[in-house]
Amino acid sequence: MSRVFVGMSGGVDSALAAALLVEQGHDVLGVYMRNWSQDLPGFKCPWADDLADAERVAVTLGIDLEVWDCEKEYRETVVDYLVDAYRRGLTPNPDVMCNQTVKFGTFAERAFAQGADLVATGHYARVEHGAGGDPARLLRSCDEHKDQTYFMWRVPGEVYNRAVFPIGGYHTKAEVRAACAERGLGIEQKPDSDGICFIGPVGLRTFLLDSLERRPGDVIDWKTGEVLGRHEGAFLFTVGQRRGLDLGGGPARYVVSTDTDANVVYVTDDTSCPALWTQTLVVDDTHWVAGEAPREGSYLVRTRHTGPLREAHVVARDGEATITFAEPVRTVAPGQSAVIYDDICCLGGGIVTKEERA
Secondary structure, eight states, X not given: OOEEEEEOOSSHHHHHHHHHHHHTTOEEEEEEEEOOOOOBTTBOOTHHHHHHHHHHHHHHHTOEEEEEXXXXXXXXXXXXHHXXXXXXXXXXXXXXXXXXXXXXXXXXXXXXXXXXXXXXXOOSEEEEOOSTTOOOEEEEOSOTTTOOGGGOTTSOHHHHTTEEOTTTTOSOHHHHHHHHHHTTOSOTTOOOOOSOTTTGGGOHHHHHHHHSOOOOEEEEETTTOOEEEEEXXXXXXXXXXXXXXXXXXXXXXXXXXXXXXXXXXXXXXXXXXXXXXXXXXXXXXXXXXXXXXXXXXXXXXXOSTTOOXXXXXXEEETTEEEEEEEEEEEOOOTTOEEEEEETTEEEEEEEEOSSOOO
């Protein structure tokens, strides 16, 4: 029997994860990580309601639940990271940083310090523990639509060696909800969280305008140089974006690039525009679950959550990787993650750079 600390968010997935661990005979402690409790204009943070749901599940399962304050780490490594990235014209993945620094950083470190043999969460992922000190292998979940390994690539295999993901073997969210109902957890109808959790229905645009100084600037046609309209800050836009340009009718236009220094947004109405397509990505700040970069070769690459896995040739060295797709793909916004897989195994990935390098 192992002593397992399970992160309980008050949601369906972590509730079932805790229940399965109890059924397996583990000594289970539930932990609610209070990552964010700040209300935003027009949005009351639901952390207290989520905590109440987690407490009800813990009572049903007969386990203790502790509340750990992780707000400082979350603000510094997730919220501040997001704001700073947008300020620099990048499009970040805050969930990637949250997994690295909070869920498998602060939470895991504190759990192990307090005697946990393992940590568990409700992530849609699977893990194959290494033998003889080898790092664990992170595997995609059986539910490809819900798979969350795209957000988990920065966590080292040494941490995953002491982690378990009890719901990774479920094939659909409907199965997870049904399993909660069968166990009388009373949480099965709770809706999934949507978007960036600490922003909620306020929306990213409103949050950024409240966090960064408004800087009116021009929206310019990428090909002709014609000024088509105005914006409130180039940091509000991301490559490939179509909605929110407010150009007063006419053909649909897409953002092809932004320049936050000059405060200019470049757009096109030509879907075949070369700036909207690429065959090569350069990523930096690479992390590899096994601790070492994979050998040069052909792998599967995912550039957005639930996006397709595409074949590509990968060359990784010196903290960078060059990814060359078999066919052109839509341009990936700088700041996004490109995650590399060998079949079902998540090897790691990197952050798409602002400019391609020679």
